[in-house]
Amino acid sequence: MAVNSVQKQDYAQAGKSILVADSLAFSVGAVIGNTSVTAGTDGKKIIKAGTPLTGDILKRNTAFTVGTSANAVAILLHDLDVTAGNTNGTILISGYVDYDKLEANVQKLITQEVVAKLTKITFISGTKDVTLGTDSE
Secondary structure: OOOOOOOOOOOOOOOOOOEOOHHHOEEEEEEEOOOOOOOOOOOOOEEOOOOEEEOOOOOOOOOEEEOOOOOOOEEEOOOEEOOOOOEEEEEEEEEEEEHHHOOHHHHOOOOHHHHHHOOOEEEEOOOOOOOOOOOOO
16 A cells, blocks of 8 residues: 655745846846856855846857956846856846845946946945945945
């Protein structure tokens, strides 16, 4: 006689949202590479949510990489572990980002030049004066 049992399954929790409103955002899946990503003290290569990315929107199977103010085309929507190499992730193409939710090192990457390149993404801060590209704490 077979015994039915219930098994507990733990699912990874989604990271914090950097968006002001999910319904006002447009994002797509893309391959994200680990070129120029430095491993942390734990040996993992993590790209943080909000990091500017460069790549070809029409060729999302070709890895996007961490971008610069000169070539940013999107930002990473969630933290992503790229330790093992190319990994599937989500890129934000348009929407409203809560600047205050970005980690301090990512805030430094959001320069006037990046904002000028990402014309469909608006960065909003409600708690402090923001000087883009600096740690405004």
